[in-house]
Amino acid sequence: MRFAARALCFCVLASFMAGAAPAPPLAALLAHMRAVNDRLYETRIDSTATRQMGSDDPPLRSSAQGVMFSIRQCTQSVCLGTFFDGERLYSVNINATMLPRSQAAEPALRALRLVAMEAFLAPGFTQNGGTIDDDGYGIFNGRRYRKIIVADEISVPMIAYVDPQTGLIAGARDVNGNAIYVMRDYRKVGRFLLPFQIDRNGEVLEAYASRSVSDAALDRPRGVSGTVSAAAAPMRLDPNSTTPMGNCTIGGISVRCLIDSGNSAMSMSLELAEQLGLTPVGMLRVAGLGDYATEVVRAGPLTMGPAHFEDLNYIVLNDINRFGYDLIVGADVLASMPLTIDNTRHELYFGGESPADIAGITIPLQFQNFVPVVNVTLGSRPTALAIDTGDQSNINLAYDYYVRHPELFKATRTESVSGVGGASVEVIGQIASVRIGTLTAQNQQIGATKTLKGTADGHLGAAFLSQYRIVLDYAHEQMRLYPLKPL
Numbered sequence: 001m002r003f004a005a006r007a008l009c010f011c012v013l014a015s016f017m018a019g020a021a022p023a024p025p026l027a028a029l030l031a032h033m034r035a036v037n038d039r040l041y042e043t044r045i046d047s048t049a050t051r052q053m054g055s056d057d058p059p060l061r062s063s064a065q066g067v068m069f070s071i072r073q074c075t076q077s078v079c080l081g082t083f084f085d086g087e088r089l090y091s092v093n094i095n096a097t098m099l100p101r102s103q104a105a106e107p108a109l110r111a112l113r114l115v116a117m118e119a120f121l122a123p124g125f126t127q128n129g130g131t132i133d134d135d136g137y138g139i140f141n142g143r144r145y146r147k148i149i150v151a152d153e154i155s156v157p158m159i160a161y162v163d164p165q166t167g168l169i170a171g172a173r174d175v176n177g178n179a180i181y182v183m184r185d186y187r188k189v190g191r192f193l194l195p196f197q198i199d200r201n202g203e204v205l206e207a208y209a210s211r212s213v214s215d216a217a218l219d220r221p222r223g224v225s226g227t228v229s230a231a232a233a234p235m236r237l238d239p240n241s242t243t244p245m246g247n248c249t250i251g252g253i254s255v256r257c258l259i260d261s262g263n264s265a266m267s268m269s270l271e272l273a274e275q276l277g278l279t280p281v282g283m284l285r286v287a288g289l290g291d292y293a294t295e296v297v298r299a300g301p302l303t304m305g306p307a308h309f310e311d312l313n314y315i316v317l318n319d320i321n322r323f324g325y326d327l328i329v330g331a332d333v334l335a336s337m338p339l340t341i342d343n344t345r346h347e348l349y350f351g352g353e354s355p356a357d358i359a360g361i362t363i364p365l366q367f368q369n370f371v372p373v374v375n376v377t378l379g380s381r382p383t384a385l386a387i388d389t390g391d392q393s394n395i396n397l398a399y400d401y402y403v404r405h406p407e408l409f410k411a412t413r414t415e416s417v418s419g420v421g422g423a424s425v426e427v428i429g430q431i432a433s434v435r436i437g438t439l440t441a442q443n444q445q446i447g448a449t450k451t452l453k454g455t456a457d458g459h460l461g462a463a464f465l466s467q468y469r470i471v472l473d474y475a476h477e478q479m480r481l482y483p484l485k486p487l
Contacts, residue, residue, distance in 0.1 A: 030121060043213060065117070067119050068084060078283070101367070107156045114155055135149050180201055227308050243462040244462070246304070248302060250303075256324060258323075259329050262390045262459060266313065268327045270316055334474055335475070372472065373386050373456045425449070430445055
């Protein structure tokens with residue numbers, strides 16, 4: 001807000017010195033804008049667009065209402081995308097599971113949405129702390145426009161350039177000049193006049209193929225919903241497995257399933273998909289130690305101990321059956337409710353915590369591509385590591401990170417490793433200490449896998465996590481750890 005005030009004072013002073021004629025009252029301009037696009041800010045607008053002209057990618061489907069918007073890219077009925085709730089930006093996966101891409105609010109993105117959907121014209125905008133300041137006239141894209149500065153407590157100040165004759169927004173820029181947007185090719189859409197091309201800093205940001213008014217409200221993606229039987233026992237985990245594995249039932253078939261926090265969605269083996277007789281509902285690419293294109297199928301119901309889930313989309317993986325399981329329980333189920341991996345009782349609890357007889361700690365979670373990430377200290381170096389219960393390793397660094405920081409450990413041996421998409425080699429050594437929150441684990445095995453396309457700087461794997469009782473609470477963006485023995 002201080003930046004907006006300074007910019008306003010500077011521009012008013014410049015106009016006074018130049019002897020420019022005063023602009024008509026701001027209220028009259030805003031009334032004209034409201035008359036042209038009456039209540040655009042409360043209407044849902046659906047659009048299809050390409051990010052770049054001539055792109056062969058599937059078209060982007062977007063929906064906007066007020067400061068909220070969603071973008072989806074779909075193949076058949078399978079969609080991936082993002083959702084902005086007016087403050088934070090989220091990634092949305094193939095089951096409409098939504099996890100934050102940013103830890104904090106997105107002030108620049110909110111500012112753009114305030115202008116693009118004319119949300120600052122809503123009656124409650126100034127009543128709720130928003131400001132609309134008159135900045136006289138200015139030259140934008142070679143023409144003279146009225147300038148108004150829009151901001152609220154979350155957004156950065158944005159200058160909107162308004163054609164005083166048409167009442168339409170020709171473009172906008174933030175007061176620091178980092179981004180300049182031009183709105184072009186206005187057309188009639190229902191009762192509104194909307195741009196069909198938006199440029200950012202001289203390049204096409206979006207070129208709309210179609211735009212339409214929707215009667216439905218824009219809702220947050222709902223993700224996966226499960227039910228838990230209070231009378232049923234927790235799901236049993238294999239005490240002989242480093243990674244959390246147990247038996248699940250899907251489509252009436254009992255299968256071995258892996259609880260994998262490093263997996264961005266639900267997945268199943270090609271063998272299981274064929275056994276269930278499933279038909280593909282879409283395509284996408286998967287990446288691990290390698291990458292390949294694969295199909296997405298829809299299957300269910302899924303039962304995991306006391307928890308029950310209806311039909312979900314599953315990524316078909318052609319190389320996991322050899323590891324002794326046919327179903328991977330990823331971000332969708334993990335985000336649906338708190339889960340406790342109890343490495344003492346070898347049980348999985350849904351919707352609550354198992355009893356704890358020792359004090360634990362709470363660790364904040366961030367998310368990268370639906371995978372939880374925590375900040376740890378390796379020796380003396382702060383490092384961001386993914387919580388990956390599906391990785392058998394102790395600490396598994398991305399190889400390029402290890403190359404940049406070879407002082408972390410001295411490699412004493414190598415091992416062949418395999419995973420989704422291929423095989424690789426892991427160099428292994430030992431690190432004196434690993435600090436996570438207020439807990440320190442000493443003399444831990446650490447490695448780096450040469451072709452790992454991992455999340456963050458590497459992974460905290462199942463071997464490391466098996467030293468704790470773990471509570472994953474995605475909704476509150478936190479993990480709780482209870483040491484199984486003094487560290």
